[in-house]
Amino acid sequence: MYEGAVQDLIDELGRLPGVGPKSAQRIAFHLLAAEGHEVKRLVDALTEVKLRVRFCELCGNVAEAERCRVCLDPRRSDEVICVVEEPKDVVAVERTREFRGRYHVLGGAINPMENIGPDDLRIKELLTRLADGAVKEVILAMDPNVEGEATATYLARLIGPIGITVSRLASGLPVGGDLEYADEVTLGRAFEGRRVVGG
């Protein structure tokens, strides 16, 4: 244990995701040794992000205005909405540079063990966006785990009856890998989701 301010800093850093006690201590001492203006830059960045960045009122993505860059872009199609769990998933899909529709960020997945139900997610906002009939397809891009699947199934059951096409990302083999190195769970899934290509 360190005295006062140093320990406070270590405690605060240790609360960050992915930072354990050892790393927290290392970062704290790095900051202590750093030049005043370097620390100031970090402090400014933290203050700025809390001041300027907020969440898009339409899709829930991170934004610096009322609406995010994607929602403001007139070149994007309003007919397709890709639903994801977190803002970082938007970045992941954007990296493909192929999706030209809009996004909707739920803010998590249904997870009863952590007390997160549908009312805690931005599902009502999604249904509101679907109300005007402009959207033709909803792509569900949840994480391929138990909670993501449950969320996707729940949404599919809600949206399906409205008459909008609902699709789900395929799960299967990574591209560029060798079949023999795929683990048996992934390969088993890929078998289940196989496609007919001839005959």
Added chain:
Amino acid sequence: MYVSHLSLLDFRSYTAVDVELEPGVNAFLGPNGQGKTNLVEAIGYVATLGSHRVSTDAPLIRAGASRAVVRTRVVRGDRASTIELEIAPGKANRGRINRGQPVRARDVLGILRTVLFAPEDLALVKGDPDGRRRFLDQLLVLMIPRVSGVLADYDRVLRQRSALLKSARGVRRSAGGRPSRPRLSTTSSTSLSPGLSTGSADSSAGAAGDQTGSELATLDVWDARLAELGAEILVLRLGLVEALRPAVAASYEQVSSGAGAAEISYKWSLPSEVPDGAALPSVGAVRDALLDAMRDVRQQELDRGLSLVGPHRDDLVLTLAGLPAKGYASHGESWSFALALRLASYRLLGGEVQAPAFWNPDLGTDAEPVLVLDDVFAELDTRRRERLAELVAPARQVLVTAAVPDDVPGALRGVRFHVEPGTVTRER
């Protein structure tokens, strides 16, 4: 297959030890507490990535060391592979095959297969159903590695569903709500679906009725997932029990010299009879039956906050001459039954038993698993000892541990090792 070499580094009581093993019988002898079981535990770890004695990895590391290394050489047919596993608690264990690049520990599964007999096996007969369910599930994973993913998903869905049932019960009692998460959008809610219109904009202000409304909507989703995964597990277990049934009966007769017939059958949580014999139900049919059953007990589930239907409620029923083995069988009979279950799984994995339809055994050459008998003979009377010895003696490789050399029957002649703290010496 057989293990031709075992070397341990900082594993349990061993700083460093190298043992050359032979096909056939290898017996590790020495007083209690010298480290005999540690040797076979290490071999079991390479086959299953788990210990039969402890559920965490920490006790496997020698006190004071930070990681343990187990290296084995497995000979199958005329091919030998070296498997190296580095066990480091708190980190991901890593493996290496034939001194290649490090791989995930999971990737070494399937190269070495073992069937272990241990004193703990008695709990299969005398203990609770979860031990018997684990026996079936572990065998399924050895047969089809993908099943480990299905079981893990089922377990996760089950815990989520039970959490939901518990919280739904809590909400109905207190009429309070969950703390609401900060909401960033103030979009007015235009309802599209009747199922959703019950949710209020601020969940903490929601009345109890509204809460349960949306809770129940997600319960349907968990029901569907539970039924889907549960049906897959059930059909596998039914097929496995069907394949094991004759082998268990035959093995019991051999171990106990024909005193009463041993039967195994599956007992499930569904109201209908368990289908027997050749007509295994389809996954779809079982899924629908699970969904129906859940619908029927929903009120009860909500009252008790428990999932009452599914493979987690089932049991493998063991009967002896028509009476349940648990409670009726004597100590010796219980032992015979436990041995029969292990022998039957050994025969199934080695291809001596008609494989269930879902399994492509692809045994290849020399597939017979390594048999490990850890401290078993001390538990058995002379007659059972002799019979077991006769049954396992012809196996490709048998590893035996015993504190008293005379406990090892004469039929199991082979290489003998003397185990003292930290060292293993071959007897000449």
